[in-house]
Amino acid sequence: xxxxxxxxxxxxxxxxxxxxxxxxxxxxxxxxxxxxxxxxxxxxxxxxxxxxxxxxxxxxxxxxxxxxxxxxxxxxxxxxxxxxxxxxxxxxxxxxxxxxxxxxxxxxxxxxxxxxxxxxxxxxxxxxxxxxxxxxxxxxxxxxxxxxxxxxxxxxxxxxxxxxxxxxxxxxxxxxxxxxxxxxxxxxxxxxxxxxxxxxxxxxxxxxxxxxxxxxxxxxxxxxxxxxxxxxxxxxxxxxxxxxxxxxxxxxxxxxxxxxxxxxxxxxxxxxxxxxxxxxxxxxxxxxxxxxxxxxxxxxxxxxxxxxxxxxxxxxxxxxxxxxxxxxxxxxxxxxxxxxxxxxxxxxxxxxxxxxxxxxxxxxxxxxxxxxxxxxxxxxxxxxxxxxxxxxxxxxxxxxx
Amino acid sequence: xxxxxxxxxxxxxxxxxxxxxxxxxxxxxxxxxxxxxxxxxxxxxxxxxxxxxxxxxxxxxxxxxxxxxxxxxxxxxxxx
Numbered sequence: 088x089x090x091x092x093x094x095x096x097x098x099x100x101x102x103x104x105x106x107x108x109x110x111x112x113x114x115x116x117x118x119x120x121x122x123x124x125x126x127x128x129x130x131x132x133x134x135x136x137x138x139x140x141x142x143x144x145x146x147x148x149x150x151x152x153x154x155x156x157x158x159x160x161x162x163x164x165x166x167x168x169x170x171x172x173x174x175x176x177x178x179x180x181x182x183x184x185x186x187x188x189x190x191x192x193x194x195x196x197x198x199x200x201x202x203x204x205x206x207x208x209x210x211x212x213x214x215x216x217x218x219x220x221x222x223x224x225x226x227x228x229x230x231x232x233x234x235x236x237x238x239x240x241x242x243x244x245x246x247x248x249x250x251x252x253x254x255x256x257x258x259x260x261x262x263x264x265x266x267x268x269x270x271x272x273x274x275x276x277x278x279x280x281x282x283x284x285x286x287x288x289x290x291x292x293x294x295x296x297x298x299x300x301x302x303x304x305x306x307x308x309x310x311x312x313x314x315x316x317x318x319x320x321x322x323x324x325x326x327x328x329x330x331x332x333x334x335x336x337x338x339x340x341x342x343x344x345x346x347x348x349x350x351x352x353x354x355x356x357x358x359x360x361x362x363x364x365x366x367x368x369x370x371x372x373x374x375x376x377x378x379x380x381x382x383x384x385x386x387x388x389x390x391x392x393x394x395x396x397x398x399x400x401x402x403x404x405x406x407x408x409x410x411x412x413x414x415x416x417x418x419x420x421x422x423x424x425x426x427x428x429x430x431x432x433x434x435x436x437x438x439x440x441x442x443x444x445x446x447x448x449x450x451x452x453x454x455x456x457x458x459x460x461x462x463x464x465x466x467x468x469x470x471x472x473x474x475x476x477x478x479x480x481x482x483x484x485x486x487x488x
Numbered sequence: 489x490x491x492x493x494x495x496x497x498x499x500x501x502x503x504x505x506x507x508x509x510x511x512x513x514x515x516x517x518x519x520x521x522x523x524x525x526x527x528x529x530x531x532x533x534x535x536x537x538x539x540x541x542x543x544x545x546x547x548x549x550x551x552x553x554x555x556x557x558x559x560x561x562x563x564x565x566x567x568x
Contacts, residue, residue: 137521137528154503
């Protein structure tokens with residue numbers, strides 16, 4: 088296939104589970120917080136009263152009844168949504184594919200914040216784009232570095248028009264780019280005529296309710312925003328949106344229609360009904376509480392197991408799904424992840440989040456879906472793998488040598 | 489529930505402005521999924537099962553018509 092890429096654009100098998108394996112791998116939300124009786128009653132009503140509409144094809148728009156639900160979510164981070172700038176998606180994975188196909192040309196370079204969500208780089212590569220690591224410093228995306236790298240790439244004949252970022256509670260690091268830095272990055276984007284693609288699935292999941300002003304709020308004409316209901320409602324409805332600048336709306340909507348023909352009216356109707364009746368506050372608070380509790384349990388267990396002398400460094404996240412370990416001496420985390428799997432705990436090694444082999448010394452731990460009572464056991468198994476592996480390797484080396 | 493209160497329910501559920509209670513929903517800018525959302529809200533608010541085909545009768549397809557339908561189907565038509 089022409090979409091075959093080097094390296095292969097494949098997603099890690101994050102959602103597979105084995106017997107007695109505790110998974111810290113896949114970024115699944117904790118659906119235990121969903122009010123299923125309420126949702127069931129609403130779905131029943133929706134199908135009985137409007138099934139012939141909700142189960143039919145529909146037009147490629149975010150339904151008018153759903154626009155207030157989107158505007159409510161984006162407004163919490165200062166963003167703007169109205170019926171004229173929204174394009175429906177089946178979640179941000181489709182949004183990423185639509186952005187790459189509609190706004191890129193095969194062979195174009197897309198600057199990508201790394202470590203990066205593997206689904207994003209896979210989508211870009213499948214559309215024929217070439218991901219290139221966006222320059223970063225200790226605070227995150229680096230505007231001066233952007234100017235330098237874009238100038239160098241263009242001088243080398245590359246076409247660079249897009250910058251991709253997941254700026255809040257980033258997958259996999261949990262890091263958030265501060266607002267002043269966002270403004271500086273946007274200033275660089277205006278100078279360099281770059282469009283910024285803002286992928287924001289986790290922005291409302293700050294443990295203490297803190298939110299960070301969106302890039303889209305700071306410059307709506309320079310930013311293509313990808314939103315999703317997967318993390319604040321449920322991923323099974325496969326429903327999200329793109330909030331696009333006016334001049335890109337048509338191109339994005341056309342590609343979205345080619346990909347999916349139309350969104351699910353059933354999903355849109357269910358989401359609109361839920362928001363209209365209950366609003367988002369209660370559910371978002373429940374998700375935040377769940378993840379804060381799980382993250383605290385995991386971080387406390389890591390403190391207890393690894394202590395301060397460990398070569399594995401990490402920071403307590405303030406929100407999102409993930410905790411990111413890095414090896415002090417940049418040792419490849421792959422063998423440690425395999426050793427952890429042998430001990431019955433699955434994690435994702437950092438190489439999955441790289442563009443070109445970088446970040447291989449990282450390990451992503453996902454706390455969002457692991458049962459509370461298994462967290463300590465999971466961290467115990469992981470720590471054993473992380474701390475005992477080097478000596479085992481020495482023994483093997485001695486035997487071999 | 490009086491007409492003014494019912495109009496507010498329509499406005500809240502359908503994100504429209506009810507200028508005249510007798511104006512057909514479609515002319516107020518209520519689209520088809522919004523109409524379903526309104527029927528769902530009526531069921532929840534008034535506690536009876538709405539006939540999915542109720543709005544096929546043009547006389548009922550306005551805020552005033554719908555409130556008459558609600559009153560005809562609730563035990564205490566004077567209001568809740």
